[in-house]
Amino acid sequence: MINKQVHDFDSALAGLADGATIMVSGFGAAGAPHDLLEAALDRGIRDLTIISNNAGEGDRGLVRLMTERRIRKVVCSFPNSSNAEIVKELYSAGKLELEIVPQGTLSERIRAAGAGIGGFYTRTSVGTPLAEGKESRILDGEEYVFEKPLRADFAFVKGRLADRWGNLTYNKSARNFGPSMAMAGDITVAQVDEVVEIGDIDPEQVITPGIFVDRVIAVR
Amino acid sequence: MINKQVHDFDSALAGLADGATIMVSGFGAAGAPHDLLEAALDRGIRDLTIISNNAGEGDRGLVRLMTERRIRKVVCSFPNSSNAEIVKELYSAGKLELEIVPQGTLSERIRAAGAGIGGFYTRTSVGTPLAEGKESRILDGEEYVFEKPLRADFAFVKGRLADRWGNLTYNKSARNFGPSMAMAGDITVAQVDEVVEIGDIDPEQVITPGIFVDRVIAVR
Amino acid sequence: MTGLTRPQIAWRIAQDIPDGAYVNLGIGAPELVANFLPEDREIVIHSENGILGMGPTPPEGEEDFDLINAGKKPVTLLPGGAYFHHTDSFAMIRGGHIDFCVLGAFQVAQNGDLANWATLDNSRPPGVGGAMDLAVGADRVLVMTDHCTRDGAPKLLDRCTYPLTGLGVVTRVYTDLAVIDIENDRFVVREVAAGIDRDALQAATGAELHFAEDCRAIETAPAAGT
Amino acid sequence: MTGLTRPQIAWRIAQDIPDGAYVNLGIGAPELVANFLPEDREIVIHSENGILGMGPTPPEGEEDFDLINAGKKPVTLLPGGAYFHHTDSFAMIRGGHIDFCVLGAFQVAQNGDLANWATLDNSRPPGVGGAMDLAVGADRVLVMTDHCTRDGAPKLLDRCTYPLTGLGVVTRVYTDLAVIDIENDRFVVREVAAGIDRDALQAATGAELHFAEDCRAIETAPAAGT
Numbered sequence: 001m002i003n004k005q006v007h008d009f010d011s012a013l014a015g016l017a018d019g020a021t022i023m024v025s026g027f028g029a030a031g032a033p034h035d036l037l038e039a040a041l042d043r044g045i046r047d048l049t050i051i052s053n054n055a056g057e058g059d060r061g062l063v064r065l066m067t068e069r070r071i072r073k074v075v076c077s078f079p080n081s082s083n084a085e086i087v088k089e090l091y092s093a094g095k096l097e098l099e100i101v102p103q104g105t106l107s108e109r110i111r112a113a114g115a116g117i118g119g120f121y122t123r124t125s126v127g128t129p130l131a132e133g134k135e136s137r138i139l140d141g142e143e144y145v146f147e148k149p150l151r152a153d154f155a156f157v158k159g160r161l162a163d164r165w166g167n168l169t170y171n172k173s174a175r176n177f178g179p180s181m182a183m184a185g186d187i188t189v190a191q192v193d194e195v196v197e198i199g200d201i202d203p204e205q206v207i208t209p210g211i212f213v214d215r216v217i218a219v220r
Numbered sequence: 221m222i223n224k225q226v227h228d229f230d231s232a233l234a235g236l237a238d239g240a241t242i243m244v245s246g247f248g249a250a251g252a253p254h255d256l257l258e259a260a261l262d263r264g265i266r267d268l269t270i271i272s273n274n275a276g277e278g279d280r281g282l283v284r285l286m287t288e289r290r291i292r293k294v295v296c297s298f299p300n301s302s303n304a305e306i307v308k309e310l311y312s313a314g315k316l317e318l319e320i321v322p323q324g325t326l327s328e329r330i331r332a333a334g335a336g337i338g339g340f341y342t343r344t345s346v347g348t349p350l351a352e353g354k355e356s357r358i359l360d361g362e363e364y365v366f367e368k369p370l371r372a373d374f375a376f377v378k379g380r381l382a383d384r385w386g387n388l389t390y391n392k393s394a395r396n397f398g399p400s401m402a403m404a405g406d407i408t409v410a411q412v413d414e415v416v417e418i419g420d421i422d423p424e425q426v427i428t429p430g431i432f433v434d435r436v437i438a439v440r
Numbered sequence: 441m442t443g444l445t446r447p448q449i450a451w452r453i454a455q456d457i458p459d460g461a462y463v464n465l466g467i468g469a470p471e472l473v474a475n476f477l478p479e480d481r482e483i484v485i486h487s488e489n490g491i492l493g494m495g496p497t498p499p500e501g502e503e504d505f506d507l508i509n510a511g512k513k514p515v516t517l518l519p520g521g522a523y524f525h526h527t528d529s530f531a532m533i534r535g536g537h538i539d540f541c542v543l544g545a546f547q548v549a550q551n552g553d554l555a556n557w558a559t560l561d562n563s564r565p566p567g568v569g570g571a572m573d574l575a576v577g578a579d580r581v582l583v584m585t586d587h588c589t590r591d592g593a594p595k596l597l598d599r600c601t602y603p604l605t606g607l608g609v610v611t612r613v614y615t616d617l618a619v620i621d622i623e624n625d626r627f628v629v630r631e632v633a634a635g636i637d638r639d640a641l642q643a644a645t646g647a648e649l650h651f652a653e654d655c656r657a658i659e660t661a662p663a664a665g666t
Numbered sequence: 667m668t669g670l671t672r673p674q675i676a677w678r679i680a681q682d683i684p685d686g687a688y689v690n691l692g693i694g695a696p697e698l699v700a701n702f703l704p705e706d707r708e709i710v711i712h713s714e715n716g717i718l719g720m721g722p723t724p725p726e727g728e729e730d731f732d733l734i735n736a737g738k739k740p741v742t743l744l745p746g747g748a749y750f751h752h753t754d755s756f757a758m759i760r761g762g763h764i765d766f767c768v769l770g771a772f773q774v775a776q777n778g779d780l781a782n783w784a785t786l787d788n789s790r791p792p793g794v795g796g797a798m799d800l801a802v803g804a805d806r807v808l809v810m811t812d813h814c815t816r817d818g819a820p821k822l823l824d825r826c827t828y829p830l831t832g833l834g835v836v837t838r839v840y841t842d843l844a845v846i847d848i849e850n851d852r853f854v855v856r857e858v859a860a861g862i863d864r865d866a867l868q869a870a871t872g873a874e875l876h877f878a879e880d881c882r883a884i885e886t887a888p889a890a891g892t
Binding site for chain 3 (some may be wrong): 418
């Protein structure tokens with residue numbers, strides 16, 4: 001029998017080790033799996049590489065890990081946040097490595113890892129500092145930049161509903177990076193509002209099919 | 221006001237000319253927009269390049285266009301069908317050009333065109349005749365083949381519900397190529413079972429957002 | 441030199457968005473454009489975090505923090521709207537499906553180059569967000585900006601000195617002083633704010649201006665400007 | 667030489683699919699494997715046309731021709747199943763998310779090369795379908811095939827002569843005569859059908875066979891084989 005639901009954070013995070021690369025869903029606070037991040041914090045995990053659109057916002061999740069100096073590097077599109085000065089502080093002090101990736105390229109690179117794409121060409125960032133050091137190529141008369149897939153040891157995503165097969169739905173714009181990150185984590189852990197019976201999620205409405213999800217934990 | 225619904229096939233096919241490239245959704249008969257294809261047939265359109273998973277099946281749609289010699293070339297993964305000997309006949313007689321593309325590569329190339337990707341690397345077809353003449357590249361120690369996007373003048377897709385903004389849902393496995401093709405046609409025309417009022421489709425359940433759809437026609 | 445207020449610029453931009461357009465409005469001042477879209481047009485607003493058909497700010501107390509815009513402020517969804525994931529959302533942008541985007545700018549060059557994500561100040565971490573994707577992906581890239589910086593330095597230049605967002609992408613610039621098209625690597629002034637003379641406008645600009653033959657005053661809404 | 671029936675081969679393959687596995691079954695004979703999956707295991711069947719959790723053939727009269735398998739035959743969906751579009755479906759395959767696929771073969775080589783989509787006969791148009799995607803994408807590629815062609819020619823060879831589907835991808839071959847692993851570019855025989863002797867098996871094979879130390883008889887189900 002398949003039962004991906006776990007009932008405690010030790011099970012949800014089994015195998016997570018210092019130095020891991022973690023994808024973290026969310027756009028600002030919407031869709032951010034704060035509880036999984038804080039469980040990692042509580043377990044003393046450190047030296048993390050985080051792949052996330054933002055580098056933290058508010059006072060939960062990534063910001064707490066950042067404050068506790070558990071994060072070595074962040075791959076993101078937009079690290080600044082009006083209410084998370086810690087990113088700026090650590091960056092200015094040279095205590096945080098940042099890799100800035102255009103938002104669409106970030107998302108596409110994550111999807112590429114999940115879809116078995118070895119790399120792709122995009123027009124985004126052509127001629128800008130973010131294309132420096134990257135291969136460029138003329139295709140059909142237009143210049144493109146080569147981008148590589150972005151995978152992770154763990155993907156932490158936040159859904160609305162799940163079932164024991166790991167099927168997920170999301171809530172409104174909190175969907176954001178969840179579906180692509182779920183594809184790209186070696187181990188994908190979903191924090192959801194509620195775990196429902198198998199068959200309760202309409203098969204037409206499954207957004208992330210369970211094949212991409214390894215563990216599900218309900219957090220209220 | 222946005223109203224993508226049209227009420228006759230002349231409006232649905234406006235601008236379709238001889239020599240056009242048309243993407244045709246469907247996997248076998250499921251999701252095949254037979255009525256749009258037959259409307260093109262009735263209007264005398266010829267010399268078509270068809271991008272479709274199959275080259276026709278049964279006795280409707282593509283098979284009728286094929287029988288009437290309106291199709292010059294088919295880009296597909298699987299041209300054979302137990303009940304459409306016409307493909308074999310024309311091919312054997314040198315009267316039909318075929319480009320065989322692995323199914324996943326076909327779908328990914330279509331998506332790439334819709335998503336602004338200039339090309340991508342896949343492991344599919346490495347070392348096979350279908351990779352002949354294509355650039356190959358070692359990435360992270362594995363060999364990949366370079367594939368280019370695949371666009372079309374028109375995309376014909378078949379949905380279940382639509383609204384006047386062009387939002388679409390699909391029915392079960394008839395979804396197949398519809399969502400990716402809708403992104404890759406210069407003009408995307410959806411044949412649907414029913415056009416409903418704006419707002420009647422749950423925004424969480426829209427599979428193809430209207431931005432990808434130009435015209436909608438209800439066919440019962 | 442007093443030109444248009446930000447709401448007036450936003451109103452002016454809104455007049456250029458046709459019925460049926462798909463539009464992405466950048467974070468900050470460009471968001472104001474949504475308030476002035478003509479009521480007889482149906483315009484679909486795209487938000488890169490996975491929304492089409494974005495509606496206005498909800499009444500206080502009815503905010504849903506899972507329904508936010510790219511600026512992370514609560515919004516609503518119009519009937520006909522849809523949610524989708526981030527990669528699909530950027531496929532819309534990068535695949536050329538967005539008709540217009542309105543972006544802010546640090547600098548715009550006469551060749552259409554845009555600089556709007558980083559300055560030469562390295563003390564703050566740079567953040568690019570979706571700006572580079574929008575710059576290359578949207579059919580038309582409209583810039584909404586003050587004509588000069590707070591210090592009075594021109595923002596419209598012969599070439600950008602800040603790190604670029606996109607090359608040759610801007611099609612039209614709306615400032616507090618003028619509406620300026622970019623055509624053949626030149627700034628072509630279409631409209632000038634009331635009370636601004638051409639010499640003053642040129643003095644406030646870091647590149648040569650070309651005045652269209654039919655150059656006229658920028659229209660403002662009777663009720664806007666507050 | 668009479669070996670296993672197709673249902674017996676299918677039953678044998680089914681025993682190797684563990685609880686919780688995601689499996690894609692190729693068109694034709696491999697579809698039979700679904701009939702023999704042990705009832706105490708929950709195995710999720712993927713169909714490349716956009717289905718996870720595919721269930722058995724529906725009762726006559728209850729077919730829905732919008733719910734078909736890769737062979738275009740009506741199927742059903744189990745509770746927990748999901749629909750998705752083709753590109754997502756192949757992302758599952760190509761992205762390495764499918765644990766097992768079972769494919770038919772024209773030829774398999776001792777180095778794991780697979781030929782199952784085209785012959786040297788050019789009168790029929792070739793069709794590849796999803797075979798090349800499955801060959802490179804699935805974690806383990808199992809082949810289900812007769813040991814020899816109808817004409818008695820061996821299908822397990824030192825190298826394939828037909829156009830390839832994938833290079834070095836096959837991990838295990840199940841035939842009517844034997845269960846054979848591919849290890850270090852060699853055919854290693856794990857199990858042999860009852861009544862087949864090693865010399866006869868070698869004679870029916872176009873490459874050198876290596877017999878595992880614990881090589882034994884292929885197990886068959888008491889009730890299978892009809």
